Amino acid sequence: MPKDLDFYFDVGSPASYLAWTQVPRLARETGATVHYRPMLLGGVFQATGNHSPMEVPLKSRWMKDDLGRFARRYGVEYRHNPHFPINTLMLMRAAMGLQMHEPQRLVPYGDAVYRAIWVDARNMNDPAEVGAVLSQAGFDPGALLALTQDPEVKDQLKSATQAAVARGVFGAPTFFVGGQMFWGQDRLDFVKEALQ
């Protein structure tokens, strides 16, 4: 029986970054096919009444420690981004545009953007920084910028975000295995059990 894993993410979410680093291994270990689902987390928060955990100062402080502990457990690099929160509208439109037009480039794009934000602590609110990061990763920043202005891409990100909420998504990362939903990079062990 083919096993499918839906992975909803936004590049502005540090927990989604940690999940992003672990999903390829999870797919290898379980034989699952990963379906990457770009969405706009800000839109999810607006639609569901949820808020970023970073809005509660004591929770934000704790989360930095917690994400660091998980990063060490996973053996991946992680650094808190001092420019957080990042407005990810353009970055997620580009992700959606790539998925629509050059789907094989979505994962390399995500790798580059996640690393820029959550390892190299780059200021991805600054278009010049975004351009530099993307050029260095082998993308044409002008072509990606054009994608972000394409009405079909804009609409697709909106409707994908609405569809995620309709399915029960209220935060990121979120996973689905069949009808079971799992929220959080800290639920990857349950995701793995569901895939086995």
Added chain:
Amino acid sequence: MPKDLDFYFDVGSPASYLAWTQVPRLARETGATVHYRPMLLGGVFQATGNHSPMEVPLKSRWMKDDLGRFARRYGVEYRHNPHFPINTLMLMRAAMGLQMHEPQRLVPYGDAVYRAIWVDARNMNDPAEVGAVLSQAGFDPGALLALTQDPEVKDQLKSATQAAVARGVFGAPTFFVGGQMFWGQDRLDFVKEALQ
């Protein structure tokens, strides 16, 4: 070197209930001494700007599944309480009063109240139900009610809650091992690592 585990809890929190069922095993496995720290979660939310996850309908729906999955993993009973949220002011004052005057009875009291709320789905917003639960567990409801009206007990719960927030607590359950803070029953594996 003696190892100490501070465990901050409120009986109205289902995640605190799951932690409550696991803490004795954790203490046995690590040789740690558990310091039970009653606090008023509503007071913590008010002081920190945090909110109950149950206030976001999609999150609340997911949490019921998630708590059920953890309960199965732990091998403990868990049922969502239809009378949730429970106003725990009197229940936590009684917990604090017991800790001040008959500390050896705090854990049996917690066992009885947690089971009533999170296994038997009793309506602990109803004083008559509370009285029945406590009588059955061998407590004198009148004596506990008197404790909840004792100014020293009231003050102690207030100051313990303030002290928790001052230490960084924003939700329940919360654990401290030395200077390290861990939030959530889903962080018990990290708590165990810190104790080893």
